[in-house]
Amino acid sequence: MTSQTPWTGAQTDASRKSLLARLFPKHRPSGLAEALTRPRFARFVGYYRPHRALLAAVLGCAVLVAATAVALPLCANYITSHLVDLKDGDNGLVPILVMGGIMLAIFLVQTLATYFVDYKGHVMGARIEADVRRELFEHCQKLSFSFYDRQRVGQLMSRISNDSLWLGELFHHGPEDLAIGLLKFVGALAVLIYIDPVLASLIVLLTPLAVAYARHFNRRMHVALKGSKEQIAAVNERVEDALAGVRVVQSFANEGDELRRFDVENQRFFESRRDGYRSEALLWSGMDGFSQLVTILVIVAGAIRILHAQLSVSDMLTFLLCVGVLVDPIRRLDNFIRLWQEGYTGFVRAMELLEEEPDIVDAPGAVDIGEVAGAIRFDTVAFRYESDGRLVFDGLSLDIRPGEFVALVGPSGVGKSTFCALIPRFYDVESGSVSIDGRDVRSLTLASLRRSIGVVQQDVYLFSGTVADNLRYGRPDASDDDIIAAAKAANAHEFIMALPRGYDTDIGQRGVKLSGGQKQRLTIARTFLKDPAILIFDEATSALDNDSERAVQQSLLSLAKGRTTIVIAHRLSTVRQADRILVLTPNGIGEEGTHDQLMAADGLYAGLHRVQARI
Known part of the structure; x- marks a missing residue:
């Protein structure tokens, strides 16, 4: 058995404390001594x-x-x-x-x-x-x-x-x-x-x-x-x-x-x-x-x-x-x-x-994403939130073409939001890879990757301040004309102008002075202003009334032209115009096709459609 001097410089503070505890079991360093590590x-x-x-x-x-x-x-x-x-x-x-x-x-x-x-x-x-x-x-x-x-x-x-x-x-x-x-x-x-x-x-x-x-x-x-x-x-x-x-x-x-x-x-x-x-x-x-x-x-x-x-x-x-x-x-x-x-x-x-290290960081040698065509590939992806938790995806593979409009539907809990969160690297896959234009997202700088992706999340969040401040968050150097154009595209300009001070109206903490539909339209306008190559809408129209939803859908379709767009929706009326609809299940992709193809197949999607039609 080899011996080692307890206080060699090569040992860490943790190993010193551990060794001290073994040699002198009755000795317990004070809380201050524990905190006062050399680093x-x-x-x-x-x-x-x-x-x-x-x-x-x-x-x-x-x-x-x-x-x-x-x-x-x-x-x-x-x-x-x-x-x-x-x-x-x-x-x-x-x-x-x-x-x-x-x-x-x-x-x-x-x-x-x-x-x-x-x-x-x-x-x-x-x-x-x-x-x-x-x-x-x-x-x-x-x-x-x-x-x-x-x-x-x-x-x-x-x-x-x-x-x-x-x-x-x-x-x-x-x-x-x-x-x-x-x-x-x-x-x-x-x-x-x-x-x-x-x-x-x-x-x-x-x-x-x-x-x-x-x-x-x-x-x-x-x-x-x-x-x-x-x-x-x-x-x-x-x-x-x-x-x-x-x-x-x-x-x-x-x-x-x-x-x-x-x-x-x-x-x-x-x-x-x-x-x-x-x-x-x-x-x-x-x-x-x-x-x-x-x-x-x-x-x-x-x-x-x-x-x-x-x-x-x-x-x-x-x-x-x-x-x-x-x-x-x-x-x-x-x-x-x-x-x-x-x-x-x-x-x-x-x-x-x-000392808490971020889980998601730029890899050594990460490069700027540059111009983005918008091809997305999931290659045998496995993912779970906790190391000992259940797998959300296990071997998921999927290709999305540049400029394709893809809709994700399925019951709650099957991983629709998780699917979208893996693209901008909000989380990293456990195995397999997610790539954009043939490049693994882990090889790209986070800043350039996320600049190229616009996300409207299900949880609407607005900052305290004015309407213009919140819209300009999508692009800080945007002009007033750019802001107004984005608001019109999201069907928000009309209600903004009806506010006491228009675009200079203070909307309160988290937009408390606005209705749910108004807040949702502002977040959509903020993403329109960002003008990204890839769009992700996670239940983006869930808080809108029928008239507003139809208006936003038309704006969304206009914005989606030439861009890769992924839409998560429980309300299936939102996804009728999608190029491809993916039905996610606990076991992966259960069905895929256009609205007409899936309705004709009379499978999972048709079943979901019938359930909603009865509501």
Whole structure:
């Protein structure tokens, strides 16, 4: 059996933790130690890189703050220790005034340096916080459909907004508190040792007790705050879910049920905050107690040493002033621990999201799709949503010619929407391939592939803003004339002009101010404006009345000329004009042909048609 040194550089953090757990079963790393992996800490420090100059200036001013804090007690010591000599001199007042001027200059330097650290440091922290939030949002835009299939929007919103709130404070106060605290502690301790090594040694002996106390409650705060962030995410999720579906809630008169569900999550969040506040209060009161204990120790021990002529009164005064300086690093340690827990636990949750890799990415060497003729081929495609789930397709093969109008029909759940989702690579096949113009879609860049495909999905989604904003989403550089032409093609221009401000009318969140048919026609117009080579309509006319449906069908047929078009429809009247109708079943394609051919065959399609005719 070969042996291996546990802490070789080749091992990952995970393997180190695993090995540590096997060697020392009773040892369990704290939550903070688990979170503080080397790659994450390196990434944390890396956010300072674009702000190196500002960080250096802030740290330089922090050095001035610490140096001036230690210098003032030394100036006071000079005055008090030379009072007798100055009193006996002819011009004793002059040295005192000179030293007072020096102290005033030191004070002004300290004030200006403190202002710079506080203002510019906060600006730097806010910039980094904004950078992290932007990176989170950008990353979420890249994550695949499969990620959103298993995640909840409220949880993601919490990570992007709530978890990043404390990051700015941590990125600002972290280096500042550490630099000032360390320099003040070392400087003040050096002065104390110079004045009286005996008293200084007593303070040094008490310091490890304070550190151990702080570490204990540091761990407790981490656990509490981590739970608190998870619970506020659950609260956000509950709120987002209830408010997004408020019309359903009110239509079923279930406001009381929603309030009870909210109360459960809200109470859990309160409990987690209470635990965190208890640990924080114990930490702060303990550290304040330590500083008071040091002051009492210096007064009592110093008085004894004065009685034995081992310490002068002036040195005792300087000692007390330096103890005051020494207490500030302890308070900064308190503040740093609080900010670290609030900020770094949020940073870890943000990194967990950033470390989520998209399932669908450009392959190495992916190429732009270029001009698209529109030939689509499914070659023995197998697909399932979950690795252990059932196969939606198993060996599906199909060819669609350039410019062909193909309709997909069949009962719910047989994979019609899945079929269409595989073409723009919203999901990747498990085996086989989907190709456009003879090229596997996985060999094409996602941006160029999806620019060439227009999709009107069954779930209508409009953004808050004006009608024109939503239409221009299909082509940001579109002119007003282009927008109007697309709206007319989708039979939407007439109702748009009837709105209070026409194309400049605000339609509210998700188009709440519009009817279902109006929203559907706007999404169709948005796709018309995109002018893609391949069109996919997933139940695109499902929300339209009969008159609007007929108008949109005529527009659709006009737009489909020369383009490959795939239409999913439960209402079979939508697909009569299709070049080919595919009847999907749980076992694949059950039938295919034109409307007349399938009706003459009196098979699956004819059966579906008869069922609808009776409704």
